[in-house]
Amino acid sequence: MTDTSLVLKWLPPTSDGGSPLTEYLIERREVSKKAWQKVGAVDGKTTYIEACSLKKGTSYNFRITAQNQLGYGPAYSPEDVIVAGKRITPPSPPSNLQVADITSRSVTLQWAPPASTGGAELTGYIIEKMLQGTDKWEKVVTLDPSVTVHCIQNLKERSEFFFRVFTENPMGLSAPAESEKVSLKTHATVPSPPTSPLEVRPVGPNSIIVEWGIPESDGGAAIDGYIVAVRDSRKTMWMEVGQVGADTTRLIVKDMQEGHKYYVRVFARNEVGLSDPLETEEPVKVVRPPDYLEPGIAGPAHKDPTASLSLSTETLSSWMRDANMDADIRIYSRSSLLRRDEYFFRVWYYSRQLFK
Structure with missing residues (x-):
């Protein structure tokens, strides 16, 4: 670059539209x-041009x-303007690179934009990794310039890695921002x-x-949530009736049969799978509480503060199993529904752990 000229460089388009590129037209x-105004044109294999006769400082x-x-x-x-006489350089490294989260097989990195873009619009970030004990860096991913956090998955368990992140603009790569050695958590198990x-x-x-208590151990991976299942004492099949997040240890189960007795079990879940269940030793009979009031009948408010949660959150809705089918069946018909009622249906794969 001089006071009155500069060299523009660019990357080819991601698609040529099914026909080889023949030319690039450059304007200013x-x-x-x-x-x-036309600066010039170059053939479809050339990705740079010198722009001359510029006004210094313009x-x-x-x-x-x-x-x-x-x-x-x-x-x-490009959104960024270019000032004649102002040199464009590679950007500075990403700022404040941090390891935000570590599991047994993943690492989440986050960073801030570079202090300098080098006088040009950023084109992205590049993440690389290196296994401890080797000297080989491997490219992980190229990210858009708007992305400043990324989870690197499927890493080798019980391993140690180094990570580095580059900033990129049309002039090239920055120096890398490098992490300290990252040790993956010990092999995780179910909670x-x-x-x-x-x-x-x-x-x-x-x-x-x-209602239940939190597990004594998360198995080495954060608890994702809990699953509640029930079984009519007269039947053998367990039914999943609800899921809640890790910060919730209660669930209201609706659509039970009055007078029936049910066994209840609760599972904890992490990224590895489901825990063994916490289960009632005796079935619980569904009966109408003595102070229960039918909807629409005025009366004193129910004194149990927990029960009031039944209307306060979406996570407390329950599901009842409708059918169980072989894995090769892809269609299902449900009859005997009530007119003008609305229903939700969901389909999921058989869970050996949940219904064993």
Whole structure:
């Protein structure tokens, strides 16, 4: 670059439209003006051009248009203006690179944009990894310049890695921002079961509330949530009736049969799988509480503060199993539905752990 000239470089389009590129058209415009002026044209294999006869200190917009045998595509125009006489350089490294999270097989990195873009628009970030004990860096991913956090998955368990992140602009790569040595967590297993007491009590003629304690061990991976299943004492099949997040240890189960007895079990879940269940030793009978009031009948408010949660959150809705089919069946018909009622259906794969 001089006071009155500069060299523009660019990357080819991601698609040539099914026809080889024949030409690039390069144009410029002073920021204070509306008219575009042709800088020049180069063949479809050339991705740079020297722009001359610029005014020192003047800000310019440039745009580049690719052409194939069918015509011109949409123009690419960087958002950043270019000032004649101002040198464009590779950007500085990403700022404040941090390891945000570590599991047994993944690492999450986060960073801030570089202190300097080098006078040009950023084109992205590049992440590389190196296994401890080797001297070989491997490219992990190229990210858009708007992305400043990324989870690197499927890493080798019980291993140690180094990571580095580059910033990129049309002039090239920055120096890398490098992490300290990252040790993956020890091999994770399923969590231990939720802890006692497992409290189950009716809160209506067709509903019960289930409460439990958090597991003693998360198995080396964070608890994702809990799954609640019930079984009618007269039947052998367990039914999943709800899931809640890791910060919730209660669930109201609706659509139960009044007068029926149910066994209840609760599973903890992490990224590895489900724990063994915490299960009631005796079935719980669904009965109408003595102080229960039918909807619409005025009366004193229910004194159980937990029961009021049944209407307060989406996570407390329950599901009842409708059918069980072989894995090769891809269609299902349900009859005997109530007119004008609305239903939700969901389909999931058989879980050997949940229904064993």
